[in-house]
Amino acid sequence: MSLRRRLQAYVLGLHLVCFALTIGLYRTQLGLFIGLELLLLVTLAGGFHLVERALEPFDTTRRFQDLLLDQEYGARMKGGGATEIDALVRMFNKMLDALYQERLALGEQQGFLDRLLEATPSAVLVFDFDQRISLVNASAQALLGLDPAQAKGRPLDHWLGGAGQLRGAPGAGERARCLSLLEQLAALAPGEKAMLTDPDGRRYRGQRGQFIDRGFARHFLLLEELTAELENSERGAYEKLIRVLAHEVNNTVAATGSVLESLLYYRAQLAERDSADFCTAIVAVQRRNVSLGEFIERFTRVVKMPEPELRPTSVKEMVDDILWLNREQCKGRGIEICWTRCDAVAALPLDRQLMEQALLNIVKNAVEAVQARQDASGSGGGHVHLSLAHEAGAITLSVADSGDLLGQLTAHQLFTPFFTTKKGGQGIGLLFVREVLTRHGFGYRLAADSNGETRFDIVLARAQDQPG
Structure with a gap:
């Protein structure tokens, strides 16, 4: 009652x-x-x-x-x-x-948070209380290949076990990159931060955090690509270093050259036998002095590289010229250098001088890699194959060689200033190539493939960027 x-x-x-x-x-x-x-x-x-x-x-x-x-x-x-x-x-x-x-305030904050998550360049994955994905933002879709419709309600291990399909059915290389990042993210402990890398050498900052929802902890993952940020930091550091070195070396070279020229006036005062040795020594030092000046000049060219002047250019004609320049040298060493595929591609806007120099470096490295393998094995043969393919919504120029000297090195190491795998190398060839491609906005990838070749792929244009 x-x-x-x-x-x-x-x-x-x-x-x-x-x-x-x-x-x-x-x-x-x-x-x-x-x-x-x-x-x-x-x-x-x-x-x-x-x-x-x-x-x-x-x-x-x-x-x-x-x-x-x-x-x-x-x-x-x-x-x-x-x-x-x-x-x-x-x-x-x-x-x-x-x-x-x-x-009302919570609703406004939630709306702002939703828009912020969609706009942020960092990939964000949010999990529910059962460690199943409840939110996938746009960056996570692009970076990790996850389709929100398929990802929600599934644990991260769903893709690591091979059961899940990544968004857009990416190729083998793209799928390997996504799976590598997902595996590294899944291994992070709550509260842990780590530097992650993909098979192409690009670097990322990964973090697993948690927040309290209705009295219980929920986890989230953040993934942020650091390649551009670190490259800019590295570029600023080595540009400053090269400028300082160039200033000091050029001053020394100029003064030393002047002194050496002055010393040659004294050869007439020496005995004939001493004069010959004196002149030989002075000339040798002069040659070394000139070489030192040229060495530092090659470094400063990377720093002082002008902005590309884009003009419509035939990629095939430009690469044909490079093939002719290297054909006789390769023929003498028994190296096959040729096109394996050359699709018809419209003229693309690029700076021919800069791109030609960059492609010369790439082909030269490929030829030298094959030669080094010949010298190591004591046998001839080998190839440098080029292809210009127009498929999968992109135009890709590839240079593949049978030298296969990359081993376990990552692309990041190869493009690091002053790092080289060649005896007597200076570590500026690929640095110059990277600067040229970056300033043109071209994507690139240097890695060993499953066929025992080293491939340098350059994405010259994508579907949305192609002229006409």
């Missing part, structure tokens, strides 16, 4: 007892009996009324509870007229207003 019913039964029972007690006055004092009965009826009605008023705060609290359960935070309650009830209603309305403002 509810409290209301119990109170009403109590008031009614008390008055029934009083009614029973006054029955004895019915025969002796009829007037008093009637007066007491009327008074009891009035007090009974007043008792019921007071019960209703006493229980009104409970009704008000119940209505407030219903509004909370229905999440009707924008509604407001009306007062009942009594001072106590009005004070209670004002307090409840104040609480509803606070909840409404808080919910």
Whole structure:
């Protein structure tokens, strides 16, 4: 029985007892009996009324509870007229207003967070309480190949086991890159940050964090590509270093050259035998001095490289010239250098001088790699194959050689300033190539493939960038 019913039964029972007690006055004092009965009826009605008023705060609290359960935070309650009830209603309305403002602020923050996650260049994966993916932002779709429709509700191990299909059915190389990053992300412990790399040598910052949702921890993963940031930092460092070296070396070379020229005037004062040795020594030092100047000049050309002047250029004609320049040298060493595929491609906007020099470096490295393998094995043969392919929405120029000297090296090491795998190398050839391709906005990849070849792929244009 509810409290209301119990109170009403109590008031009614008390008055029934009083009614029973006054029955004895019915025969002796009829007037008093009637007066007491009327008074009891009035007090009974007043008792019921007071019960209703006493229980009104409970009704008000119940209505407030219903509004909370229905999440009707924008509604407001009306007062009942009594001072106590009005004070209670004002307090409840104040609480509803606070909840409404808080919910509005949370909605705005959630909307901002959703837009921020979509706009951020970092890949973001958010997991539910069962470690299943609940959110995949646009960067994660592009960087990790995950389709949000297929990813939601699945654990990260779904793709590592080979059961999941990556978005867009990427090629073998792209799939290997995505799976490598997913595997490294899955290995991160909560709160751990790590530097990750993909098979192409690009570097990323990975982090597994957590946040509290309804009193329980949920995990999220962040992945941010650092290649461009680190390359800019490296470029600034070596440009400063090269400028300092060039300044000091050029001053020394100029002064030394002047002194050496002056010393040659004294050869007439020496005996004929001493004069010949003196001149030979001076000329040898001069040659070395000139070589030192040329050495530092090659480094400064990378720093002082002008911005590309883009003009429509036939890639095939440009590469044909490079093939003719290297054909006789390769023929003498028994090296096959030729096109294996050359699709018809429209003229592309690029700086011919810079690109020609970069491609000369790439082909020269390929030929030298084959020669080094010949010298190591003591046998001839080998090849340098070029292809210009127009497929999969992109135009790709590839240079493949059978030298296969990369071993376990990553592309990042090869493009690091002053790093070289060649005896007597200076580590500026690929550095120059990287600068040229980066300034043109061309993608590139240098790696050993499964066929025992070293391939340098240059993406000259994608579908959305192609002229016409």
